[in-house]
Amino acid sequence: xKQSNLLVGCLxxxxxxxxxxxSYIFTKQAVNTASMLSLxxxxxxxxxxxxxxxxxxxxxxIHLKEKRLKxxxxxxxxxxxxxxxxxxxxxxxxxxxxSGVFLAxxxxxxxxxxxxxxxxxxxxxxxxxxxxxxxGVLVTVLAVNTSSSFSLTGYxxxxxxxxxCALYCVFVEKASDFTGIEVTYGMITxxxxxxxxxxxxxxxxxxxxxxxxxxxxxxxxxxxxxxxYQGIGCSILAFFLSNVAxxxxxxxxxxxxxxxxxxxxxxxxxxxxxxxxTNSQILGAVIILIGVYTANIxxxxx
Numbered sequence: 001x002k003q004s005n006l007l008v009g010c011l012x013x014x015x016x017x018x019x020x021x022x023s024y025i026f027t028k029q030a031v032n033t034a035s036m037l038s039l040x041x042x043x044x045x046x047x048x049x050x051x052x053x054x055x056x057x058x059x060x061x062i063h064l065k066e067k068r069l070k071x072x073x074x075x076x077x078x079x080x081x082x083x084x085x086x087x088x089x090x091x092x093x094x095x096x097x098x099s100g101v102f103l104a105x106x107x108x109x110x111x112x113x114x115x116x117x118x119x120x121x122x123x124x125x126x127x128x129x130x131x132x133x134x135x136g137v138l139v140t141v142l143a144v145n146t147s148s149s150f151s152l153t154g155y156x157x158x159x160x161x162x163x164x165c166a167l168y169c170v171f172v173e174k175a176s177d178f179t180g181i182e183v184t185y186g187m188i189t190x191x192x193x194x195x196x197x198x199x200x201x202x203x204x205x206x207x208x209x210x211x212x213x214x215x216x217x218x219x220x221x222x223x224x225x226x227x228x229y230q231g232i233g234c235s236i237l238a239f240f241l242s243n244v245a246x247x248x249x250x251x252x253x254x255x256x257x258x259x260x261x262x263x264x265x266x267x268x269x270x271x272x273x274x275x276x277x278t279n280s281q282i283l284g285a286v287i288i289l290i291g292v293y294t295a296n297i298x299x300x301x302x
Contacts, residue, residue: 005248006249009245009247009249010249010253010296012241012242012244012245013241013242013245013249013253013254013257015238015241016241016242016245016257017257017259017260017261018260018264019233019234019237019241020238020264021260021261021263021264021265021267022264022265022268023229023230023234024264024265025265025268025269025272025273026225026226027039027226027230028269028273029222030225030227033220033222034216034223035199035202035207036088036092037088037195037198037199037202038199038202038203038213038216038223039223039226039227039230040199041195041196041198041199041200041213042199042216042217042223042227043191043226043227043230043234043235044080044188044191044192044195044231044235045192045196045231047188047191047192047231047235047236048188048189048191048192050231050236051184051185051236055185060181060185061179061181062181062185063182064182067177068177071171071174071175071177071178072178072182073186074167074171074175075168075175075187076187076189076190076191077190078164079165079187080187080191080195082160082161083164083165084191085194086157086158086159086160086161086162086164087099087103087158089153089154089157090154090155090158091154091158093151093153093154093157094155094158097141097142098155098158099154099158100137100140100141101142102155102158102159102161102162103158103162104138104141104259104262105162106162106165107133107258107259108130108134109165110166110169110170110251110254110255111127111130111252111255113167113170114169114170114173114250114251114252117167117170118170118173118251120250120252122252123252125294125297126253126256126295128295129256129291129292129293129294129296129297130252130256130291130295131291132287132288132291132294132295133256133258133259133288133292133295134259135287135291136259136284136285136286136287136289136291137259137262137288138284139283139284139287140262140266140280140284140285141262141284142280143278143281169246169254170251172246172247173250176247180240180243180244180247181240183239183243184236184240188235188239191235200213245257253295253296256291256292256296257292259288259291259292260292262284262288263285263288263289266284
């Protein structure tokens with residue numbers, strides 16, 4: 001692996017997880033006044049409009065002609081479609097600690113998927129680092145809440161989210177014919193089609209108030225800020241950085257950075273929302289950083 005690819009890939013992975021970690025504060029504030037489906041629908045719709053405009057203006061280039069679309073379809077079906085459905089329902093049906101434990105297993109699931117599908121076995125230091133990161137995330141999550149819901153439905157949906165995210169990582173690495181922009185736009189388009197439809201169905205069939213959904217970002221400043229951050233920051237920028245990171249440094253190395261989002265969410269929750277920051281969380285954050293360093297130290301020294 002070229003040193004330049006390693007540097008770019010690691011920086012992209014770090015940037016992606018930092019953005020995702022900071023989204024915690026916006027999501028938590030937004031869902032106090034609106035449903036998660038409303039947030040997802042508006043998030044992807046906003047990202048789609050902005051990115052389509054940038055493509056129309058020539059800022060981004062998309063060339064999908066004469067390319068087999070199956071690899072791209074596999075990516076967008078896994079993430080965002082299946083992943084966000086699994087994560088959203090899983091989190092709603094289980095406790096915070098349970099969902100955190102399940103989602104913390106994504107790096108390990110990604111390693112297994114990479115080995116099984118791409119036939120790329122992780123280096124010993126990579127495996128060690130990812131397992132250390134997993135341990136750090138578990139320490140951090142379990143320090144907050146150890147209650148259990150025993151919801152089989154919730155567990156199934158969370159497991160589905162974990163598997164779909166792992167497959168997304170593998171499929172991105174396999175889709176070498178597509179640029180990071182093309183993959184990102186495909187993901188945003190799929191997210192818009194699915195989650196706008198689900199948000200409208202929820203508003204019409206359950207809430208019986210479509211006007212409330214349509215006017216939500218214009219009447220709720222907190223919701224609008226969350227939509228803009230997640231639409232531009234997470235759906236466009238973070239998705240793009242994730243796709244570039246996987247293309248540059250592969251699934252195994254990119255997976256080692258996933259715990260960074262947990263560290264960032266703890267720090268932002270503590271300093272911005274005033275949430276307690278316990279000694280166990282500090283220990284977990286330190287373990288996560290040690291894990292990320294361990295997984296990448298060999299290539300950094302080369």
